[in-house]
Amino acid sequence: MFTIDAHLDLSMNAMEWNRDLRLSITEIRDREKGMKDKPGRGKGTVCFPELRRGNIGLVVATQIARYVAPDNPLQGWHSAEQAWAQTQAQRAWYKEMERAGEISQVTDLNSLEAHLAYWNDERHSEKKIGYILSLEGADSIVDVEYLDTAYGYGLRAVGPAHYGPGRYANGTDATGKMSRNGLALLKKMEELNIILDATHLCDDAFWQALDNFHGHVWASHNNCRALVNHNRQFSDDMIKALVSREAVIGAAMDAWMIVPDWARGKSTPQHMNCNLDKLLDHVDHICQIAGNTLHVGIGSDLDGAFGKEQSPFDIETITDIDKIPSLLSKRNYSEKDIENVMHGNWLRFLRKAWKDNA
Helix, strand or coil: CEEEEECCCHHHHEEEECCCCCCCCHHHHHCCCCCCCCCCCCCCCCCCHHHCCCCEEEEEEEECCECCCCCCCCCEEECCCHHHHHHHHHHHHHHHHHHHHCCCCCCHHHHHHHHHHHHHHCCCCCEEEEEEEEEECCCCCCCCCHHHHHHCEEEEECCCECCCCCCCCCECCCCCCCCCHHHHHHHHHHHHEEECCCCCCHHHHHHHHHHHHCCCCCEECCCCCCCCCCCCCCCCHHHHHHHHHCEEEEEEECCHHHHHCCCCCCCCCCCCCHHHHHHHHHHHHHHHHHCCCCCCECCCCCCCCCHHHHHCCCCCCHHHHHHHHHHEEEHHCCCCHHHHHHHHHHHHHHHHHHHCCC
């Protein structure tokens, strides 16, 4: 089934993990044998051939670069300007992959519909993967006017926060409301019709953002706090609020977000019985809250600074996302419901969001 994955850190893998995503997954893993500088070395799951093999024809692909203050122990850049420069290197990689015929940027309703027609045309064999550009964490936006430049080169979604305290909003494992600059960021995003990605916002910032942003909202990769109790996850009230805003939430495949009591660096997917069926418990939970299947999709985050060692054990490569339809069918989801999860909800969301610019 045609599939949309709403969160992949492709440029991070290329520019920081030094992976040539044009290669086969075997070649990428072989190149990394014995390397220990990054998590998940030799255990990657994502490359262009595997995306094509899994019929994952459209992805939301990120830029990401965190600013860290002197007292912030997280990894990141020491100035917003450095972070901006890093995102521009990532953008340059996307453009090179376009020139190489691997990917094609989708920025509006016309390019979306054209890409869908192209992908479904059986005359094309080695198809270009469509990508929508998103920014995970807004620290690299030196000031809000930089959003004009970013929108001009195709940025269409922004998550104001990532992990820890940010320049515009606090994220996972942090607390506190958005700053004046954060509210100015939301206003500028609304003016430009940039999608707000609610993923990673801490609770304080989440509720403040929904109160102050009146544009289109999604959550590219997020699971349920009721099943795994952590501030990174959405509470039932947060899910209800997103449903009321006609949002779609992408189910994330990071093992610690799927099953409770995961010990980083110690637990294994097999030992914790973490598989795609457990992920679908989160999908089902969102559907039960919404009362329908219209607000959940796939936002895998595969190879998002982890690999097979922290993914569902039935994921060998990203192609295995294609196991989800049969698993949903076993749960008595209808064919239409399954289409909603695999691609329909993201398409409906994008068509509505971009209709404003048509």
